[in-house]
Every structure is written in C-alpha cells, then in structure tokens.
Amino acid sequence: MSQQQKRRRYELDDRGFNEVPQKYRKYYRRREGPDDELAPNEILCPVCKIIVRSNRELRPGDRVYCMACLTRLRIAEGADGKLEAEVEY
Amino acid sequence: MTDFLKGYDIQYWLESTAQGYLENTEYGHLAGEREPDLLMEEDTFREESISTTVQLVMGERCALAASSGLINAAPDEASKRFLATQTLDEARHVEVFTQRLYDLGVKQNELEDVLNDRVDPNLVKFAEALLEKVDKKDFVAGVVGQNIVLEGMAFCVFEMLHESSVATNPKFAHILSGTIADERRHVGFGENRIGSLIQQHPERKADVEKLQKDMTYHMLATFGSQFTQGPSPEEVDKIMAKRGVEHSEAEWQGVKLNRASTEELEAVLSDTILKEFKVRLGRIGIEYQSPARP
Numbered sequence: 001m002s003q004q005q006k007r008r009r010y011e012l013d014d015r016g017f018n019e020v021p022q023k024y025r026k027y028y029r030r031r032e033g034p035d036d037e038l039a040p041n042e043i044l045c046p047v048c049k050i051i052v053r054s055n056r057e058l059r060p061g062d063r064v065y066c067m068a069c070l071t072r073l074r075i076a077e078g079a080d081g082k083l084e085a086e087v088e089y
Numbered sequence: 090m091t092d093f094l095k096g097y098d099i100q101y102w103l104e105s106t107a108q109g110y111l112e113n114t115e116y117g118h119l120a121g122e123r124e125p126d127l128l129m130e131e132d133t134f135r136e137e138s139i140s141t142t143v144q145l146v147m148g149e150r151c152a153l154a155a156s157s158g159l160i161n162a163a164p165d166e167a168s169k170r171f172l173a174t175q176t177l178d179e180a181r182h183v184e185v186f187t188q189r190l191y192d193l194g195v196k197q198n199e200l201e202d203v204l205n206d207r208v209d210p211n212l213v214k215f216a217e218a219l220l221e222k223v224d225k226k227d228f229v230a231g232v233v234g235q236n237i238v239l240e241g242m243a244f245c246v247f248e249m250l251h252e253s254s255v256a257t258n259p260k261f262a263h264i265l266s267g268t269i270a271d272e273r274r275h276v277g278f279g280e281n282r283i284g285s286l287i288q289q290h291p292e293r294k295a296d297v298e299k300l301q302k303d304m305t306y307h308m309l310a311t312f313g314s315q316f317t318q319g320p321s322p323e324e325v326d327k328i329m330a331k332r333g334v335e336h337s338e339a340e341w342q343g344v345k346l347n348r349a350s351t352e353e354l355e356a357v358l359s360d361t362i363l364k365e366f367k368v369r370l371g372r373i374g375i376e377y378q379s380p381a382r383p
Contacts, residue, residue: 018112019270021104046372047280048273067105068270069277070093087372089093089284 008057010041017050020067027053028068043085047071058083091167093281102174110270117185117267122260124192131328137319139193141250143207144311145186148243151216153179155235158223162231171278178271185264209314215239215307229286229293233300236279241369242308244272245362276369284373291374298378301370306380312358322350 015029029051031044038044040057048069054062060083062075073085113119128134156175163169187200195203219239222230247269254262287294320328329335349357367377 018109019105019273020109021101022108046368047277050273065096066277067096069273069280070097071277071281072093087280087284089281089288089373 007059008040010039010053010055010057012053012055017068019050024067028066029053038083043073043075043083045069045071045073046085047087052085063088091165091282091285093277093285094167094171097167097171099170099174106178106271110267114263114267116188117181117264118260119263122263124189124260125258127332127334128258129194131332133320133324133328135193139190139195139203140207140319142186142189142193143204144209144212146183146190147204147208147212147216148239149179149182149186151212151219152235152239153183154216155219155223155231155239158220159228159231159235162223162226162228164228168228168278168282171274175271175275175278178275182268182271185268189261189264209311211307211310211314215304215311218304218307229283229297230300232279232282233297234304236275237283237369237373238301238304238308238366240272240275240279241366242312242362244269244276245358245365246312247272249358249361280369280373283375287374294374297373298375301375302378302380304380305366305378309359309363309380312362 012026014026017025017028017030020028029042031049031051036051038051039053041054042051043054043058043064044051045066045068048066048071050066050068052064052066052073054064058064058075060075060077064073064075064085065071066073072088074088075083076086078084111117124138128138153176156172156179160169160172160176163172190200190203191197219231219234222234247265251262251265251269254265283297287297343357370377
C-alpha cells in the first residue's frame with residue numbers, strides 16, 4: 001500500500017470561522033492560544049495566523065490555499081520535523 | 090503576478106464580510122454593546138481610550154486615502170478590484186473608530202480638533218510620506234508602505250488591543266476582531282503582490298528594501314511613543330482598588346496586559362512587531378533595513 005493510500009481522512013466540522021464564504025468555513029479555524037496543537041490535517045498560515053484544515057492528512061509537497069489572506073501555501077517539513085507552510089508567490 | 094487573486098471577487102468579499110463576520114453588527118459591534126461603565130466613569134481611562142482611538146482613526150484615514158489612490162495606479166485589473174474592496178474596508182474602519190470617539194464622549198463639532206490635538210506627529214509624517222508616493226502613482230511604493238509597513242505592523246497592535254479588551258470591553262473587542270479579519274486580506278495582498286514582484290523581477294529588490302528603510306521609522310516611532318502615554322500600572326491599581334474592581338488576566342505573548350509596565354509593553358510589542366515584520370520581509374525576499382532617523 002503506498003504512502004498516498006494510507007492517508008487518514010477527516011470529517012470537517014464548522015468551527016465558527018466566519019471570515020470566508022459559508023461553504024468554505026469548515027476548512028479554517030482560529031488558533032486558540034499558544035497551547036493549541038495542530039492536528040495532522042491542519043497547518044498554520046504564516047501570513048495571517050489562521051489554521052487551514054484539509055479533509056485528509058497533510059504531507060510535505062501538498063498545496064493548500066488560505067482564503068482568509070488569499071495566500072497559496074506549500075507544505076514542507078520544518079527543521080524540527082513538524083510540518084510547516086511555505087508561501088508560494 | 091496576480092494569480093493569488095484568481096478566486097477573489099466582489100461576491101467573495103460580500104460573502105466574507107457583510108454576510109460573514111459583519112453580519113448583525115452595528116458600527117462593528119453587536120447591537121446593544123456599550124463601552125464599560127468603569128471606562129466611561131473614570132476620566133483617566135476614558136482619556137486614554139480617546140487618545141488610542143484617535144491614532145486608529147488617523148491611521149485608517151491614511152489607509153483610506155492610500156488604498157483609494159492606488160486603484161488608479163494599479164497596473165492590472167485584479168489589483169484594482171482588490172483595492173476597491175480594501176477602500177471600502179478602510180472607510181468602514183474610519184467610520185467605526187470615529188463612532189467610538191463619539192461613544193466615548195467626543196462631540197461631533199469637536200472631532201477634527203480632538204484628532205489634530207492628539208494625533209501622534211510620527212503618524213502624520215508617515216501618512217505624508219506614504220501619500221506622496223501614492224500621489225505620484227508609484228504603485229509598488231504605495232503597496233510596500235500601506236500593505237506591508239503600515240498594515241503589517243498594525244496587525245500585531247490590533248491583536249494585542251483585541252486580547253486586552255476581550256474580557257473587559259467586548260464592544261471594542263468586537264470592533265477590533267472585524268478589523269483584524271479585514272487586515273488579513275490587506276497584509277495578504279501586500280505580501281503576495283510584492284513577493285511575486287520580487288520573484289519575477291529580482292532587480293527591484295534593492296528598490297523595495299530602500300522603500301522599507303525609508304518608511305519604517307515613523308511607524309515604529311508612533312508605536313513607541315504611544316506606550317509612554319496613559320496611566321502607569323500604579324495609577325491603574327489605585328483606581329481599581331478605589332472602585333473595588335479586579336484586574337482582568339488578559340495575556341498576550343506571555344505578558345499580563347492589564348498589569349504590564351510601559352517597558353514590558355514596549356518590549357513585547359517591539360519583539361512581536363519587529364520580529365514578525367522581519368519574518369514577513371524575509372518571506373518576500375527582502376532583508377530588513379534598520380531605518381535611519383529622518
């Protein structure tokens with residue numbers, strides 16, 4: 001089974017993020033303080049600090065879009081091994 | 090160069106703002122919300138709030154003039170339309186913060202005098218420098234000045250003001266949360282627009298670095314001088330004790346906002362504003378240039 005097939009999938013719920021049109025709201029949430037841990041399907045937008053959520057586990061190389069600040073992001077592995085988002089201009 | 094704006098249109102803006110976080114608001118806050126009694130009854134607090142709000146009104150007036158002026162300077166249709174929505178965002182900010190001044194007791198016929206008496210001179214100088222670039226239809230300089238320097242720095246300040254208001258002043262916190270939501274798009278536009286420009290035209294890097302150097306001083310000086318205003322923690326303690334009111338425990342970046350000294354606030358803000366600003370510039374491909382005192 002390839003790595004791609006093993007990705008965990010997530011059922012996204014509306015977390016009250018009302019800064020994008022209704023149908024996209026479940027893909028975003030606000031960060032709730034410094035102790036707020038990101039799930040494997042979530043990434044912090046470095047531009048506007050909103051958490052972008054995917055319905056599948058994120059992997060390096062994936063691309064996501066932060067609608068809150070109109071930024072295209074590519075997922076990369078940071079120096080500490082954690083996933084982080086790099087801006088694609 | 091404006092691929093990041095592909096999904097952005099007026100419909101998107103309406104569904105996010107008027108039909109999103111601004112739905113059911115009046116002047117940016119929920120109907121019926123008022124400034125807290127403690128703030129309205131204690132002159133020290135009310136005066137401090139007026140002074141802070143004056144800087145917000147004047148900063149937003151500058152952003153309104155700049156974003157509207159930049160529409161005709163923008164070289165592409167997508168940027169023009171984005172700036173048209175930003176113009177209305179900024180006009181709304183001017184309106185909600187001006188309304189807050191009225192709510193704090195400033196009379197309508199005294200508004201301009203209060204603004205002119207209390208505005209930080211550094212903010213005036215920043216606005217003059219930015220609007221000079223806009224008047225010359227220098228689109229890149231205008232976007233660097235407005236969407237990266239002014240809004241990039243203001244973003245951190247709004248977040249701090251929001252955290253310090255959530256428990257003690259929900260009305261102001263609501264006004265700020267709507268403003269912060271708008272700012273996300275504005276800083277995103279600045280970063281993406283200038284980031285793609287530098288990527289495609291690396292020869293413009295030195296030019297943009299010089300703009301950042303020239304335009305940063307007055308903004309940093311504005312934030313610095315604002316923290317020397319207002320009551321000391323001891324004065325605040327005295328007033329709170331007199332009224333038998335507990336401090337709220339609002340915390341931002343590890344600092345207890347309602348008990349912090351001027352030095353602590355200055356330190357945490359310069360740590361966050363400057364740190365975030367340098368990181369933002371680094372992403373765009375710009376090396377932060379320390380501003381010289383003009």
